[in-house]
Every structure is written in structure tokens, then in C-alpha cells.
Amino acid sequence: MTAPARARGSQELIRAEEPVLAHNYHPLPVVVARAEGAWVEDVEGRRYLDMLAGYSALNFGHRHPALVDAAHRQLDRLTLTSRAFHHDRLAGFAERLAALTGTDMVLPMNTGAEAVESGIKVARKWAYDVKGVPADRATIVVAADNFHGRTTTIVGFSTDETARAGFGPFTPGFRVVPYNDLAALEEAVDETTAAVLMEPIQGEAGVLIPDDGYLAGVRELTRRAGCLFVADEIQSGLGRTGRTLAVEHEPVVPDVVLLGKALGGGIVPVSAVVGSREVLGVLRPGEHGSTFGGNPLAAAVGTAVVELLETGEFQRRAAELGTVLREGLAALVGRGVVGFRARGLWAGVDVDPALGSGREISERLMREGVLVKDTHGSTIRLAPPLTVTGEELRGALGTLEKVLTS
CATH class of the missing domain: 3.40.640.10 (Type I PLP-dependent aspartate aminotransferase-like (Major domain))
Structure with missing residues (x-):
């Protein structure tokens, strides 16, 4: 973590962006300072499982x-x-x-x-x-x-x-x-x-x-x-x-x-x-x-x-862990999830609108240590790095369950 990051917390850094950056994005209120594999760490040392992977730019995880x-x-x-x-x-x-x-x-x-x-x-x-x-x-x-x-x-x-x-x-x-x-x-x-x-x-x-x-x-x-x-x-x-x-x-x-x-x-x-x-x-x-x-x-x-x-390793991992992802999401249908579409390690999850917008669900997941991004309405996208483990993936699905049912 750099010295400026140690000296300034997330909210201060977010406020500092407002006057100088064009507002073409509406990022979640987390300030990432370092990352490795499927995990990122913010400027205050909190760790998050990255379930977005840079919109698939980070298929091989952070800093492979x-x-x-x-x-x-x-x-x-x-x-x-x-x-x-x-x-x-x-x-x-x-x-x-x-x-x-x-x-x-x-x-x-x-x-x-x-x-x-x-x-x-x-x-x-x-x-x-x-x-x-x-x-x-x-x-x-x-x-x-x-x-x-x-x-x-x-x-x-x-x-x-x-x-x-x-x-x-x-x-x-x-x-x-x-x-x-x-x-x-x-x-x-x-x-x-x-x-x-x-x-x-x-x-x-x-x-x-x-x-x-x-x-x-x-x-x-x-x-x-x-x-x-x-x-x-x-x-x-x-x-x-x-x-x-x-x-x-x-x-x-x-x-x-x-x-x-x-x-x-x-x-x-x-x-x-x-x-x-x-x-x-x-x-x-x-x-x-x-x-x-x-x-x-x-x-x-x-x-x-x-x-x-x-090597074919990452294609195999996506296919095998994709089964874990689909089964985990299927278990949540009727328990906050109204539908989903998944192929490999990629899913669009439609959340019951009564529970919140996609943005609100993403913010709740962030507070629980999982990073995702919403798309239209009450839909969120899951696209973890292909290096994610089965245990990490199940943990993220468990956090989603907690957010939707608590």
C-alpha cells in the first residue's frame, strides 16, 4: 500500500475524485489499493472477493x-x-x-x-x-x-x-x-x-x-x-x-x-x-x-x-466450476433470485425487485466482502476470475444467500 493510501481513507479518496474526474462512471464506494488472484484489498486493509474480474479482463486473476x-x-x-x-x-x-x-x-x-x-x-x-x-x-x-x-x-x-x-x-x-x-x-x-x-x-x-x-x-x-x-x-x-x-x-x-x-x-x-x-x-x-x-x-x-x-486448464476450470455456480444459483431461485442465466463462470442473476435494485444488492454484497456489478434493473452479473477456487465460489454464493434472505 502506498504512503498516500495509508494517510487517506476510502471516503476521503472518493471525495477527492469528484471535482477532477468526469462522471462517466458510478463506481461502488470501495477504493482498491492492491490485489492478487481473486482477491482485492482496499486502502483500509479490508479484503474482498472479486466476482466481476474487470468485466472479464481479469480472467486469469489479478497479477497472475x-x-x-x-x-x-x-x-x-x-x-x-x-x-x-x-x-x-x-x-x-x-x-x-x-x-x-x-x-x-x-x-x-x-x-x-x-x-x-x-x-x-x-x-x-x-x-x-x-x-x-x-x-x-x-x-x-x-x-x-x-x-x-x-x-x-x-x-x-x-x-x-x-x-x-x-x-x-x-x-x-x-x-x-x-x-x-x-x-x-x-x-x-x-x-x-x-x-x-x-x-x-x-x-x-x-x-x-x-x-x-x-x-x-x-x-x-x-x-x-x-x-x-x-x-x-x-x-x-x-x-x-x-x-x-x-x-x-x-x-x-x-x-x-x-x-x-x-x-x-x-x-x-x-x-x-x-x-x-x-x-x-x-x-x-x-x-x-x-x-x-x-x-x-x-x-x-x-x-x-x-x-x-x-494448456486448456482455464477452459476446464470454467466448465467445472460453472457447474458449482449454476447449482448454487438454482438453490437460490425462490429465495430472492427470480431467475438466472449461466454459462461457464459467467452468470446474470435476476433478483426479486422487492429486495432492491441491482445497485443496492451490489452495495450490500460489497459490505459483506464480495464485489459484483449490477446491470439493468435488479440484475447483477457474476464473472469471477477463472482462478477462483470452489471454496471461494461457494463462499460468494453463501454471501449472496445471506444478503438476499437476511
């Missing part, structure tokens, strides 16, 4: 030794060249990430929103160069209740008015259809459609899981229509659901996959667009770029993340 070591070693060598030059870490990172995801090419970026924006550009370029859509006519079909980021283009096709209101005018070229509705999707796709952009599981909407066969139906529909299937796996990918990618729960291979969050190991922002050579190969020098995308530090940490996933 292999990831911290990779960062330290790279910091002593080289951190940035820009893409004006080659560096000795990028090709190896790209090769291993492509192999892990079963793809041909990798476009490295930094944040999840950048990956989505890049995927949109690639899909449009493919539509013009390969499919033959007339210039400036390409459309992309997306799902209602989506969350793909917060840039102006992305919020333009959001159905969340909190994200949209006050930020127009918006980029044209997007069609919104209900999620989990193949008939509506088929009606929206036509000869101008460059891609269908979809989250395999809608995280921000409350961990909404589509019906069995839906993703396979999306894949077949896009194949018949001659357009791309772009899967946003920024939250759902890299082990979270018990598979490397969430689309792997069905026999589905998208044309393009968008990755982020966990790819940086909770250390640096790392994202990527991965896909077939036919699609990503449409880009030419000068048409897209990023000064920091694929930088040596990011590539070193990203390679270490891929190495962890190559």
Missing part, C-alpha cells in the same frame, strides 16, 4: 505470476516501436493467437471498442472489394440490447438510450433486429449486407444466452446470404464460458472474431481482430492502423495469455 513475469521481462527490453518498424515479439504473438482461435490472420489493436470499429471497417472493405456491394451502400445487421463499446459509431446502433442520448448524429448503415430471432435476422439481410455482428452471449444485457441452434442458424444464414458472421467475443471469449470461444458451444466458425479484455491479462489493453485470410487480407498499408496496436509489451503479455489458454 506468468503474466506479470512476461511484462517485467519485456519492460527491461522494449516497450514501443509503433508499426513503422518491425519488432521481435509481434509475429510470434500473431501466429500463436491465430492457432489458438483456428484463424489465418490477426489484426492487433488495443481496446475492445477499437476491435469492433476495426471489424466494421474490415467487413465493409470486404463487401466492396470481394462481394461487390456498390460504394457506400454496405449494411451491417446487429442485435437489439447489444453492447459492443461506446464510440459514436457503436452507440449509434445501440438500443440503450443511456448510451445513445445526446451523442448523435450517428453513422448510417446498421440494421437492428431482435436477439435470438432467426426469422427477423433473415428478413433484415439482403444483397447490401456486409456482415452480421453479434455477441454469442450478451453480457451487458444481463448474460443473455441464445437458444440452442441460434448461432449455428446465424452461421448458416450468413453463408447462404454471402455475408460475414462477425462474433464479438470480447467479454465471452478466452475461457470465460468453458471453451476458448463461446461460439464453440455450437459447431460454429465465424468469419471474423473480435477479442479483447482478457487478452491483455489485466496488465495492458490488448485487442485483436482475427479471421480468415480472405477477409482480413483486404486491408492494404495506410487503410487502417494503430500506433500502439501490437506493441512489444502488449505482444509479450498477449503471448503469455495464449500460452495459459493453450
Whole structure:
């Protein structure tokens, strides 16, 4: 703990933020000073079990030794060249990430929103160069209740008015259809459609899981229509659901996959667009770029993340502990929980509104030493690090039971 943190308590530090930080977040009133594994500690020494894991950015827990070591070693060598030059870490990172995801090419970026924006550009370029859509006519079909980021283009096709209101005018070229509705999707796709952009599981909407066969139906529909299937796996990918990618729960291979969050190991922002050579190969020098995308530090940490996933250990842990999570939540249905959706170590839990809003439940859990985050209404999300133990997970579920039934 740093000296300033010792001298100033949580409330004083929270008040100090108010005049200087833009109010684009409404964080829980806890000030984290250090963390390791699935646990964080605030400035006053209180410990909390982290059941949010940075919205899946911390799939491997806080300060995973292999990831911290990779960062330290790279910091002593080289951190940035820009893409004006080659560096000795990028090709190896790209090769291993492509192999892990079963793809041909990798476009490295930094944040999840950048990956989505890049995927949109690639899909449009493919539509013009390969499919033959007339210039400036390409459309992309997306799902209602989506969350793909917060840039102006992305919020333009959001159905969340909190994200949209006050930020127009918006980029044209997007069609919104209900999620989990193949008939509506088929009606929206036509000869101008460059891609269908979809989250395999809608995280921000409350961990909404589509019906069995839906993703396979999306894949077949896009194949018949001659357009791309772009899967946003920024939250759902890299082990979270018990598979490397969430689309792997069905026999589905998208044309393009968008990755982020966990790819940086909770250390640096790392994202990527991965896909077939036919699609990503449409880009030419000068048409897209990023000064920091694929930088040596990011590539070193990203390679270490891929190495962890190559073992299959974290996918297995998510699948096995996912059973514990589902069984624990099932036992709470009718006892404060009115419903839930879970896959792997990821769940959206609908709490009886009579017991409080999602925010209020999150604050009560915080006071009991468990950190979660609410989403819409009385829904909270559970997404612990994949390093969480069965005992820790059961303890968190016990705390949820206590909060809901006391």
C-alpha cells in the first residue's frame, strides 16, 4: 500500500475524485489499493472477493505470476516501436493467437471498442472489394440490447438510450433486429449486407444466452446470404464460458472474431481482430492502423495469455466450476433470485425487485466482502476470475444467500 493510501481513507479518496474526474462512471464506494488472484484489498486493509474480474479482463486473476513475469521481462527490453518498424515479439504473438482461435490472420489493436470499429471497417472493405456491394451502400445487421463499446459509431446502433442520448448524429448503415430471432435476422439481410455482428452471449444485457441452434442458424444464414458472421467475443471469449470461444458451444466458425479484455491479462489493453485470410487480407498499408496496436509489451503479455489458454486448464476450470455456480444459483431461485442465466463462470442473476435494485444488492454484497456489478434493473452479473477456487465460489454464493434472505 502506498504512503498516500495509508494517510487517506476510502471516503476521503472518493471525495477527492469528484471535482477532477468526469462522471462517466458510478463506481461502488470501495477504493482498491492492491490485489492478487481473486482477491482485492482496499486502502483500509479490508479484503474482498472479486466476482466481476474487470468485466472479464481479469480472467486469469489479478497479477497472475506468468503474466506479470512476461511484462517485467519485456519492460527491461522494449516497450514501443509503433508499426513503422518491425519488432521481435509481434509475429510470434500473431501466429500463436491465430492457432489458438483456428484463424489465418490477426489484426492487433488495443481496446475492445477499437476491435469492433476495426471489424466494421474490415467487413465493409470486404463487401466492396470481394462481394461487390456498390460504394457506400454496405449494411451491417446487429442485435437489439447489444453492447459492443461506446464510440459514436457503436452507440449509434445501440438500443440503450443511456448510451445513445445526446451523442448523435450517428453513422448510417446498421440494421437492428431482435436477439435470438432467426426469422427477423433473415428478413433484415439482403444483397447490401456486409456482415452480421453479434455477441454469442450478451453480457451487458444481463448474460443473455441464445437458444440452442441460434448461432449455428446465424452461421448458416450468413453463408447462404454471402455475408460475414462477425462474433464479438470480447467479454465471452478466452475461457470465460468453458471453451476458448463461446461460439464453440455450437459447431460454429465465424468469419471474423473480435477479442479483447482478457487478452491483455489485466496488465495492458490488448485487442485483436482475427479471421480468415480472405477477409482480413483486404486491408492494404495506410487503410487502417494503430500506433500502439501490437506493441512489444502488449505482444509479450498477449503471448503469455495464449500460452495459459493453450494448456486448456482455464477452459476446464470454467466448465467445472460453472457447474458449482449454476447449482448454487438454482438453490437460490425462490429465495430472492427470480431467475438466472449461466454459462461457464459467467452468470446474470435476476433478483426479486422487492429486495432492491441491482445497485443496492451490489452495495450490500460489497459490505459483506464480495464485489459484483449490477446491470439493468435488479440484475447483477457474476464473472469471477477463472482462478477462483470452489471454496471461494461457494463462499460468494453463501454471501449472496445471506444478503438476499437476511
